[in-house]
Amino acid sequence: MELIGVEAGGRGIKQGEHAARFETGHLGVLQGCKTFILQNKDGQIDSTHSVSAGLDYAAVGPEHAYYHDRGRIEYTYAMDGEVLAAFQLCAKLEGIIPALESSHALACALKRAALLPKEKIIIVNLSGRGDKDVQQVAALLAAKTTNPKAPNAKEK
Secondary structure, three states, X not given: OOOEEEEEEEOOOOOOOOEOHHHHOEEEEEOOEEEXXXXXXXXXXXXXXXXXXXXXXXXXXXXHHHHHHOOXXXXXXXXXXXXXXXXXXXXXXXXXXXXXXXXXXXXXXXXXXXXXXXXXXXXXXXXXEOOOOHHHHHXXXXXXXXXXXXXXXXXX
């Protein structure tokens, strides 16, 4: 069984545009915790971005760092545009409004499912309700309609 964690790829894997700590972070200490942190060359905490407030943070929890270091969990990231598409698809097909945090996992699962044989099973943990995110998603989608490059103009 594979375990996969999905971080916030934001608008792209460039400084200040994401919150994918395992992708570009370095070991450091923040708020008394030694873990992977997005930081500049001087060790100062970098700005982050994610459509999900719950993932928009410069450090990752120590348990995730532990599993990462031991190779128990593979970590990847999903971009804002992929996350919004997965949010919409889940709501449309399943009638479930996922949290934006969970929508990162859905975006990853959709990409991986396309590469797997049909008999394979993927289980996705939907960790929260998306009713708290509906207004934000509506605003982001409206902005994208009026400006096709928003919110993922800088995606990798």
